[in-house]
Amino acid sequence: MDRGLILDVRDVSFRYAGGARDALAGVSLAVATGEFVALLGPNGSGKTTLVRVALGLHAPRSGSAAVLGRPAGEWPRQALARVVGVVPQREDNLFPQRVRETVRLGRYPHLGAWTAERAEDRAAVERALERCDVQGLADRWLWALSGGEYQRVRIARALAQEPQLLVLDEPTASLDLRHEMELFELVRGLVDGQGLAAVLVTHDVNLAARFADRLVLLADGVVRAAGRPADVLRRDVAEAVFGWPLTISSVDDRPQITPLRRHP
Amino acid sequence: MRWLGLVLALLAATLAAIVLGPASVPAGELLHSPIFWELRLPRALLGLLVGGSLGVAGASLQSLVRNPLADPFLLGLSGGAGLGAVSAIALHLGGAWTLPLAAFAGALLALGLVFRLGLVAGSVLDPRVLLLGGVAVGAFCGAVTTAIVTLAEASELRNAFLWLWGGLSGASWQTVTLMAVYVPVPLVVLLAAARPLDLLTLGEEPARHLGADVLATRRRVYLAASLLTAAAVAVTGVIGFVGLIVPHLGRALFGGRHRVLLPASFLAGGILLVLADTLARTAVAPRELPVGIVTALVGVPLFVLLLRRWTAD
Amino acid sequence: MRRWAPLLALFALTCRASDRAATGGGGPAHRIVSLAPSITELLFALGAGSQVVGRTVYCLYPPAARAVPSVGDGLNPSVEAVAARHPDLVVLYRSPQTETAARQLEALGIHTMMLRHDRLEDVARTAQLLGQATGHAAAGDSIARTLDSLLSPPVPAPQARIAFVVWDAPPIVIGGGSFLDELAARAGAANVFHDLTAPSATVAIETIASRDPDWIAVVRDSAGAPPPGWAARSEWRTIRAVREGRFLNLPPDLFGQPSPRAPEAVRLLHRMLSQ
Numbered sequence: 001m002d003r004g005l006i007l008d009v010r011d012v013s014f015r016y017a018g019g020a021r022d023a024l025a026g027v028s029l030a031v032a033t034g035e036f037v038a039l040l041g042p043n044g045s046g047k048t049t050l051v052r053v054a055l056g057l058h059a060p061r062s063g064s065a066a067v068l069g070r071p072a073g074e075w076p077r078q079a080l081a082r083v084v085g086v087v088p089q090r091e092d093n094l095f096p097q098r099v100r101e102t103v104r105l106g107r108y109p110h111l112g113a114w115t116a117e118r119a120e121d122r123a124a125v126e127r128a129l130e131r132c133d134v135q136g137l138a139d140r141w142l143w144a145l146s147g148g149e150y151q152r153v154r155i156a157r158a159l160a161q162e163p164q165l166l167v168l169d170e171p172t173a174s175l176d177l178r179h180e181m182e183l184f185e186l187v188r189g190l191v192d193g194q195g196l197a198a199v200l201v202t203h204d205v206n207l208a209a210r211f212a213d214r215l216v217l218l219a220d221g222v223v224r225a226a227g228r229p230a231d232v233l234r235r236d237v238a239e240a241v242f243g244w245p246l247t248i249s250s251v252d253d254r255p256q257i258t259p260l261r262r263h264p
Numbered sequence: 265m266r267w268l269g270l271v272l273a274l275l276a277a278t279l280a281a282i283v284l285g286p287a288s289v290p291a292g293e294l295l296h297s298p299i300f301w302e303l304r305l306p307r308a309l310l311g312l313l314v315g316g317s318l319g320v321a322g323a324s325l326q327s328l329v330r331n332p333l334a335d336p337f338l339l340g341l342s343g344g345a346g347l348g349a350v351s352a353i354a355l356h357l358g359g360a361w362t363l364p365l366a367a368f369a370g371a372l373l374a375l376g377l378v379f380r381l382g383l384v385a386g387s388v389l390d391p392r393v394l395l396l397g398g399v400a401v402g403a404f405c406g407a408v409t410t411a412i413v414t415l416a417e418a419s420e421l422r423n424a425f426l427w428l429w430g431g432l433s434g435a436s437w438q439t440v441t442l443m444a445v446y447v448p449v450p451l452v453v454l455l456a457a458a459r460p461l462d463l464l465t466l467g468e469e470p471a472r473h474l475g476a477d478v479l480a481t482r483r484r485v486y487l488a489a490s491l492l493t494a495a496a497v498a499v500t501g502v503i504g505f506v507g508l509i510v511p512h513l514g515r516a517l518f519g520g521r522h523r524v525l526l527p528a529s530f531l532a533g534g535i536l537l538v539l540a541d542t543l544a545r546t547a548v549a550p551r552e553l554p555v556g557i558v559t560a561l562v563g564v565p566l567f568v569l570l571l572r573r574w575t576a577d
Numbered sequence: 578m579r580r581w582a583p584l585l586a587l588f589a590l591t592c593r594a595s596d597r598a599a600t601g602g603g604g605p606a607h608r609i610v611s612l613a614p615s616i617t618e619l620l621f622a623l624g625a626g627s628q629v630v631g632r633t634v635y636c637l638y639p640p641a642a643r644a645v646p647s648v649g650d651g652l653n654p655s656v657e658a659v660a661a662r663h664p665d666l667v668v669l670y671r672s673p674q675t676e677t678a679a680r681q682l683e684a685l686g687i688h689t690m691m692l693r694h695d696r697l698e699d700v701a702r703t704a705q706l707l708g709q710a711t712g713h714a715a716a717g718d719s720i721a722r723t724l725d726s727l728l729s730p731p732v733p734a735p736q737a738r739i740a741f742v743v744w745d746a747p748p749i750v751i752g753g754g755s756f757l758d759e760l761a762a763r764a765g766a767a768n769v770f771h772d773l774t775a776p777s778a779t780v781a782i783e784t785i786a787s788r789d790p791d792w793i794a795v796v797r798d799s800a801g802a803p804p805p806g807w808a809a810r811s812e813w814r815t816i817r818a819v820r821e822g823r824f825l826n827l828p829p830d831l832f833g834q835p836s837p838r839a840p841e842a843v844r845l846l847h848r849m850l851s852q
Contacts, residue, residue, distance in 0.1 A: 077472070079475075086470075091469075161474070304783065360810050423744040426744070433746060436811045550772075
């Protein structure tokens, strides 16, 4: 296995118990250090499942998944959490919490049951807050934040883990334009500035094309196209995957798709 | 500062419990009086241990079943204990320790049933299953208990319900020693699970991604908290409201981190129960109120104050 | 105000009759269902045992009563089971639950009688009422006279202090509102909890200890001669009488409910205290 890869998923097939068809069929995904990869595809195409299999949460029926060269299923949970910071789609806070408290939870992979927090932990939390530009919100309650602020706080928590790979599952799903742009800029900045790798699952094809280094296009559990945005977002491929007539334009040297009206 | 206040409150409550009582013992004679040594002191210590156990169990279980209204007795343990106790009386089993042992056995049975339910169909002790299973098991045990009381002819059964209502009247050095030896182990298990519990409050998936072993944590917390509750019920019957409100008091004063919340809940639970018991013994002397009523009467105003603070924040 | 006076008087009259007597009917009742052990005992004592066709499952005294078919519970009676005995009179112990059962029985056309006797003077009056209803008025009067002669002399000076402990967890003692308190007083024992007006109450162990009774009375069969199980527990041994093993085992058929054999109960208790 290639040791320069943070994530190395080869040819995995997986079906959920009781599922009618394979959620993933022969899917491969390779993410190198310092790479920003976007996972795209319609609902139910297997994007979240691919992330779960890549991180060892599900065992594939065939194929392999490795993190830093070691099989994903063999990673002890806490050790994996020191390497990969995940911002899942859903989170449900049980009790009211302040921003700093929730970011501190990101240090837990570095702490045992009885070890107290050290100065380096507090420093890591402050750095994470700063990088995500939320240190001014540190003492606010989570429920008082806007959607965009809340997502940045969750990313800060993942950063506090001091990971090598950041995984974000549809982080901009309910954000307005400004906060969406801010989030993509943030992730791009972290990849460029800190050398993190990032895997971002999203519906926003155009922003993914603008910011990511590589795109992986999934449909029905199969990879339809993977590579640089210019290679993936070609009209014939994109129309087949998204099932809608499109026209391709270009912004910042990156392809942008625009869906056409059926009845002009 | 707040810890100091808590410790001072603890000392004050204990002092009140050993000085006040329906039998008037002059302060000078206290240390020579068997009432002090054999009744009040063990009773106060038992109150601290049982109240503390209920507070800690409540805090952990509220996080475990993801419900701020969870009480340690919501998981069927009180029903099981009542069934055990009533069965022992109906079968005319004598002996000084029969009731507590039977209640403990009944609680363990309920614990096992709910645990088993939580693992059905590959479930990983899903909080909702635990909660619903607990309510179901509790209701079932309660129904069987009522049936036994209705059908059996032992006239003492009517008094069994008074025992179930809960009270520290059975406090003695033996029960205190038993609890003091028993309680540390589940306590340590819960404290060790403090950080994973923090993570679990985010939800199952985020917790997993932050390194928590969800199933193992849930198993340990459920068993430890239930064992604490089972012991409390066996020794003092069902004392409600302590496990429900003390965790919220703890959160309001000390925040939600379990490393701090759990010890704070232990202390606060002990204080609340000892205060309530002192009131129960002295308010209508020479008669005694069931302590479960007093914990509710004392707890509700505190709870209301808390709610106002929350909404004001 | 003038208009209300006759209404008030009528209201007062109906309230004053605290025991509702049998309504209508003519001669004495021949098929009686008794829904309380004390009533069953009274009926047999009146000589009306052969007229009793139903009893509760708890009615075990006198032994002849056990031959009478049981109709179940007395405080929460099954109206159907009672009616199945075809009674012409049902006697109930008055309480909120039995009020409902009585109404249902009256709706079926069965005459009912509601009695309440927590104290011995009530037993005297109950004996007379039942005596008249069963055609044994003379026996009823005789029982009443016996009880009156027990109760009319002044209470003797107490020779000993006594506490009745009914239950241990939580500790329940008998107070001044109970017939046991009266029996004790007549036998020369002062109930240390006489000041509690209720028939029974929960107290703390330290209260019993501080009132320091000479004897602890427990209602149970004498066959169980050793002290009750809770007497071995260290917290109960703060009470002197428990430490010294000074227990009185009172037989339930004499001391379990207010009974026409109260004079016998008093004599027995007096003998036990003298030992």
